[in-house]
Amino acid sequence: MLPMPGRCWLCQIPLMLYQHGICSLCYRHLPQRPISCPRCGLPAGQSHIECGRCLLRPPPWHTLVYVSNYQPPLSPLVLRFKFNRITALSVMLARLILLSWLHARRTRQLPRPDLILAVPLHQRRAWQRGFNQTDMLARKLSHWIGCEYRPAGLVRVRPSRIQHQLTARARRKNLHDAFRVEIALRGRHIALIDDVVTTGSTVDEISRLLMAEGAASIQVWCLCRTL
Numbered sequence: 001m002l003p004m005p006g007r008c009w010l011c012q013i014p015l016m017l018y019q020h021g022i023c024s025l026c027y028r029h030l031p032q033r034p035i036s037c038p039r040c041g042l043p044a045g046q047s048h049i050e051c052g053r054c055l056l057r058p059p060p061w062h063t064l065v066y067v068s069n070y071q072p073p074l075s076p077l078v079l080r081f082k083f084n085r086i087t088a089l090s091v092m093l094a095r096l097i098l099l100s101w102l103h104a105r106r107t108r109q110l111p112r113p114d115l116i117l118a119v120p121l122h123q124r125r126a127w128q129r130g131f132n133q134t135d136m137l138a139r140k141l142s143h144w145i146g147c148e149y150r151p152a153g154l155v156r157v158r159p160s161r162i163q164h165q166l167t168a169r170a171r172r173k174n175l176h177d178a179f180r181v182e183i184a185l186r187g188r189h190i191a192l193i194d195d196v197v198t199t200g201s202t203v204d205e206i207s208r209l210l211m212a213e214g215a216a217s218i219q220v221w222c223l224c225r226t227l
Contacts, residue, residue: 009092010073021092030096031068034227038063038108041197041225048108059200060207061192061218065104067096070196070224078195078223082133090133094140097193097221113191113219116142116149117210119202120179122156138193141221147191153183154206175205186214191221198226 006018010026037044037051041064044051050058068074074096081089104110118138126132135151142149157180190210194203203220210218 009077009089019091020095021089022096026073030074031071033066033068036225036227038104040064040200041066041220041227043227059204060211061203061220063104063108063110064197064220064222064225065097065101065110066197066222066225067100068224070198070226074224082195083129085130087131087136090136091140093223094137094144097137097223098141098144101191101219101221110219111189111217112145112147113189114147115153115185115188116145116147116191116193117154117206118149118151119192119194119206120154120156122158133195134193137195137223141191141193150183153181154210155180155182175201179206179209181209181213184213185210187216188214189217189219190215191219194220194222196224196226197222 006015006021007013008015008023008026009021011023013023013025015021015023034043035045035047036042037054038047039050039054039062040059042051042053070078077089077093080086081093101110105112116138118132118134120134121129121132138149138151156178158178192203192206192210197203197220203222207218207220
């Protein structure tokens with residue numbers, strides 16, 4: 001008996017390549033990214049040079065790659081993946097990040113990372129949730145790109161309050177000294193994986209730590225950038 005075909009997570013049409021998780025029509029109709037700064041990912045006048053915000057106060061990472069703004073149809077899928085434990089979504093969501101990075105690599109001449117790290121959860125929260133969504137994304141991206149992934153290379157050493165409940169200032173304070181690097185990073189080009197970048201406080205804190213440990217460059221890859 002032939003297996004039942006997979007269906008597009010958005011329109012439910014059967015897929016020939018079930019592992020893609022999304023049909024070509026739905027993929028083409030995902031919200032278009034606005035012209036945005038290649039470094040911070042926020043809307044800007046041009047997409048090939050850094051915006052005025054980054055020229056005045058550059059973030060500690062070097063480029064940011066994202067799929068879309070945090071809005072439907074992607075935002076409900078992220079919530080289902082993250083909070084409803086629909087882990088089958090991980091393949092499709094990771095593939096969307098991969099396609100966005102491949103496009104950014106062609107247009108921005110980005111270097112291929114030689115190490116992938118995922119934004120970690122504290123052990124208590126990982127136990128409560130049952131998995132770390134960024135770890136699942138990072139494992140697939142590492143396999144497809146053919147670069148090293150170190151799940152324990154970056155750890156969260158203390159619990160913190162849930163970020164989306166805090167103001168931008170409180171987020172920064174909440175994350176101070178929350179992470180620790182467990183591996184040598186000097187001279188390495190790193191891709192840091194997150195699901196949603198809102199104020200950027202989490203990837204900011206981690207990127208500062210990675211640069212202090214000698215990282216050569218940091219690319220932040222995420223599903224959604226809140227614009």
